Amino acid sequence: xxxxxxxxxxxxxxxxxxxxxxxFEDPLNRKPRRPRKxxxxxxxxxxxxxxxxxxxxxxxxxxxxxxxxxxxxxxVYRAFENVVMTMIGVMILxxxxxxxxxxxLTQILSRFGLFRRTQSAVEIVDMLLKDDxxxxxxxxxxxxxxxxxxxxxxxxxxxxxxxxxxxxSENSSSSSYxxxxxxxxxxxxxxxxxxxxxxxxxxxxTRGGKKNKKKEIGxxxxxxxTDTVRSRSGSQKSLASSAITIPTSxxxxxxxxxxxxxxxxxxxxxxxxxxxxxxxxxxxxxxFYDVASHEINLLQESDDHPNVVRYFCSQQxxxxxxxxxxxxxxxxxxVIELKKEDSNELLGKMKPVNVLWQIANGLNxxxxxxxxxxxxxxxxxxxxxxxxxxxxxxxxxxxxxxxDFGLCKKLENDQSSFxxxxxxxxxxxGWRAPELLVDDVAETESQLxxxxxxxxxxxxxxxxxxxxxxxFYYVLTGGQHPFGDRYSRExxxxxxxxxxxLLDTLEDRYEVRDLIESMIDQDPANRPDMSLILxxxxxxxxxxxxxxxLRVSDRFEIERRDPPSDLLLELESIAPAIIGKGxxxxxxxxxxxxxxxxxKYNDDKLMDLLRALRNKYHHFQDLPPNLAxxxxxxxxxxxxxxxxxxxxxxxxxYTLVERILRDDEYLKAFF
Numbered sequence: 001x002x003x004x005x006x007x008x009x010x011x012x013x014x015x016x017x018x019x020x021x022x023x024f025e026d027p028l029n030r031k032p033r034r035p036r037k038x039x040x041x042x043x044x045x046x047x048x049x050x051x052x053x054x055x056x057x058x059x060x061x062x063x064x065x066x067x068x069x070x071x072x073x074x075x076v077y078r079a080f081e082n083v084v085m086t087m088i089g090v091m092i093l094x095x096x097x098x099x100x101x102x103x104x105l106t107q108i109l110s111r112f113g114l115f116r117r118t119q120s121a122v123e124i125v126d127m128l129l130k131d132d133x134x135x136x137x138x139x140x141x142x143x144x145x146x147x148x149x150x151x152x153x154x155x156x157x158x159x160x161x162x163x164x165x166x167x168x169s170e171n172s173s174s175s176s177y178x179x180x181x182x183x184x185x186x187x188x189x190x191x192x193x194x195x196x197x198x199x200x201x202x203x204x205x206t207r208g209g210k211k212n213k214k215k216e217i218g219x220x221x222x223x224x225x226t227d228t229v230r231s232r233s234g235s236q237k238s239l240a241s242s243a244i245t246i247p248t249s250x251x252x253x254x255x256x257x258x259x260x261x262x263x264x265x266x267x268x269x270x271x272x273x274x275x276x277x278x279x280x281x282x283x284x285x286x287x288f289y290d291v292a293s294h295e296i297n298l299l300q301e302s303d304d305h306p307n308v309v310r311y312f313c314s315q316q317x318x319x320x321x322x323x324x325x326x327x328x329x330x331x332x333x334x335v336i337e338l339k340k341e342d343s344n345e346l347l348g349k350m351k352p353v354n355v356l357w358q359i360a361n362g363l364n365x366x367x368x369x370x371x372x373x374x375x376x377x378x379x380x381x382x383x384x385x386x387x388x389x390x391x392x393x394x395x396x397x398x399x400x401x402x403x404d405f406g407l408c409k410k411l412e413n414d415q416s417s418f419x420x421x422x423x424x425x426x427x428x429x430g431w432r433a434p435e436l437l438v439d440d441v442a443e444t445e446s447q448l449x450x451x452x453x454x455x456x457x458x459x460x461x462x463x464x465x466x467x468x469x470x471x472f473y474y475v476l477t478g479g480q481h482p483f484g485d486r487y488s489r490e491x492x493x494x495x496x497x498x499x500x501x502l503l504d505t506l507e508d509r510y511e512v513r514d515l516i517e518s519m520i521d522q523d524p525a526n527r528p529d530m531s532l533i534l535x536x537x538x539x540x541x542x543x544x545x546x547x548x549x550l551r552v553s554d555r556f557e558i559e560r561r562d563p564p565s566d567l568l569l570e571l572e573s574i575a576p577a578i579i580g581k582g583x584x585x586x587x588x589x590x591x592x593x594x595x596x597x598x599x600k601y602n603d604d605k606l607m608d609l610l611r612a613l614r615n616k617y618h619h620f621q622d623l624p625p626n627l628a629x630x631x632x633x634x635x636x637x638x639x640x641x642x643x644x645x646x647x648x649x650x651x652x653x654y655t656l657v658e659r660i661l662r663d664d665e666y667l668k669a670f671f
Contacts, residue, residue: 093108099491100487100488100489100490100491101487101488101491102487103486103487252273252274252275253272253273253274253279253281253312253313253315253322253324254272254273254274255270255271255272255281255283255322256270256271256272257270258270258271259271260280263282263404264406265284265285265287265288265291266284266285266287266288267282267283267284267285268282268283269281269282269283270283271327272324274312274313274324277312278327279312279324279325279326279327280324280325280326280327280328281322281323281324281325282322282323282324282325283320283321283322284320284321284322284323285319285320285321286316286318286319286320286321289321291406292321292323292406293321294405294406294408295323295404295405295406295408296311296314296323298371298405298408299311299323299325299405301369301371302365302366302369302371302405305361305362305365306361306362306399307358307359307361307362307365307399307400307401307402308362308365308366308401308402309325309326309328309382309401309402309403310325310326310401311323311324311325311326312324312325312326325403326384326401328382328383328384328401328403329342329346329383329384329385330342330343330346330382330383331378331379331380331381331382331383332355332378332379332381332382332383332400332471332475333377333378333379334383335347335350335383336378336474336475336478336479337479342385346383346385346398349386349398350398352475352476353508353538353539354397355400355475356472356475356476356538356539357534357539358399358400359381359400359402359468359471359472360468360530360533360534360539361534362400362401362402363376363402363464363468363530364530364531364533364534366402366408366464367461367464367529367530371405371408372408372459372460372461372463372464373402373405373408373464374408374427374463374464375404375406375427375428375431375467376402376431376464376467376468376471377427377428377431377467377471378471378474379404379428380402380403380404381400381401381402381403381471382400382401382402382403383398383399383400383401384398384399384400384401385398386398427463427467429486429489429490430470430481430483430486430489430490430493431467431470431471432463432466432467432490432493433462433463433466433467433493433524434466434493434494434496434522435459435463435524436459436463437490437493437494438494459524460524461529461530462524462525462527462529463524464530465519465527465528465529465530465533466519466520466524466527468519468530468533469482469515469516469518469519469520469527470482470483470520472512472515472516472519473500473502473503473516476502476503476506476512477502477503480502482498482499482500482516482520483497483498484497484499496522498520500513500516500517503516507647508538509647510647510648510650510651511536511537511538511650511651512538514536514537514538514651514655515533515536515538519533535670535671537650537651537654542635542636542639543635544670545639545643545650546617546635546638546639548650548653548654548667548670549610549613549614549642549649549650549653550613550614550617551666551667551670552610552653552657552667553607553610553611553613553614554614554666555661555664555666555667556568556571556607556610557607557611567660567661568607570656570660571606571607571653571656572605572606572607574606574652574653574656575604575605575606577648577652578606578609578646578648578649578652578653579604579606579609579646581604582603582604583603583604583608583609583645583646584603586645586646587645590624590626590627590630591627591630594623594624594627595612595616598615609646609649613642616631616638617638620634620638654670657670658671
């Protein structure tokens, strides 16, 4: 037999059938397949290397989309996946909201109609985000009371009258009622027999507890459903549903149903009158009795100042505490942001420098009494419109009042600071000092190390200085904030990222920029106190600014010039920042011609510029008419003639003199 016949050509596309069946014998001895139908034009799989095509899989072993159990499994899986992704998305939103990148979650939900922005609901959500357990429990108790009808914050009687108990005659009392006859009823505390009604017997199980103790202080409930009020002397008066009669020690106080505004923790402010004087009556829940009594004590101590809201009286009912305060037309926020009809009129009567001075003056009064306000913001600064004097044309000037003493901190006599409690920092978001926020955000290691040092410090009056600096910028720029929009302010405060460029359009931009930068310094130790702020050149009159420059010129005139003394060298070191390459080019020919007639001046010397200013002021009457007209009138026109050409001269010289001649006998009056 030829060897070539026994050899198998492995490269051949077809193998002998016998060999193919031997090599590819099925080891599982499966049943033979059914013969396939031949497809014309298509080669069968058996024709290639005699490899049998894979057998058909059992239909039951393959995943089928037509099975009964599969859609339910897919549905459950998809639902679980959506729930997980939704939870992750909500967590991301909450995180971005807490760090200030996104607005608060309550605002986002309310914009889509998913959340009703009531006062109580907003406070509860904010407390949940801040983990404020104590205040959260109080707010839940408030909502329970409102739901069960214990208090009705929105249903007020037409008139609520608080009348005198002891020292007021019947005639005077009745006369005070006549002005409110259409909408007012009064309820006397005694019955027809002159006997005082007996309080209802207390139910069993209602003794003890902080809540019941507070109600016992305020009064009790009578059998007819009216409430009683206990005065400080211990006498009781009944409260009907249509009127509240509360004893006072001086005179009548009437509360109308006109609501002026709302505060936190269920506080409502009504319009009223006290001794025929319009007042604002602040109604606070007894659940916050400690806060209210604290505010009253501070008001009584500090209200004898024209820039602090005046306190008149306070009384307590079974459910509320009423505080009568000076009535103001609007808040600073209302005026600056034009939220009321008369805002334009009030804004037109405001002089920015006077507004800022009054704010600083009121805050300085509080600090002198060792009171730290801790919540300085435009909403807590009230505006009293100008009032005419004796029906004439003259008006009392517009006044700014610091109000809302609920968060104030009273320092002891030997105390100048208090321990930081940043976990529950007081104040309003966006207006708080960085040392109050050190526990909130610390993104980088450098910030963490810097803020950890700040957290060890004790908080001082400087937290009010920081907030006031932000308010100053708010007033001067028509409602803007140095640390950006409301969603990123606190993050920028911690990072010390501020922008004061909007001040560059002001004439006294250098003075006010220096003032605000010092007030919002991240280091509390570098911020000036209020007594120094009131002495800042920004608050100086034109006469005082001019007097300062003249005295500086006189003081440096006595210094040795050849060789120059150390003080003179210090003065000339700031010359490039003021005069640049020379001060001659800043003046016209008429001024320079008149200047050179009497003595020689050096173009690059700041001392010579001050000498020229001093000489022209002292010899103003000898100036040519055209030059005198350019510098008129004295002193405003004369100062503007030089300040317009060298706008930073006052602040550069002031900063230098404060550093090297602060205690000089001739200049210390300016510091």
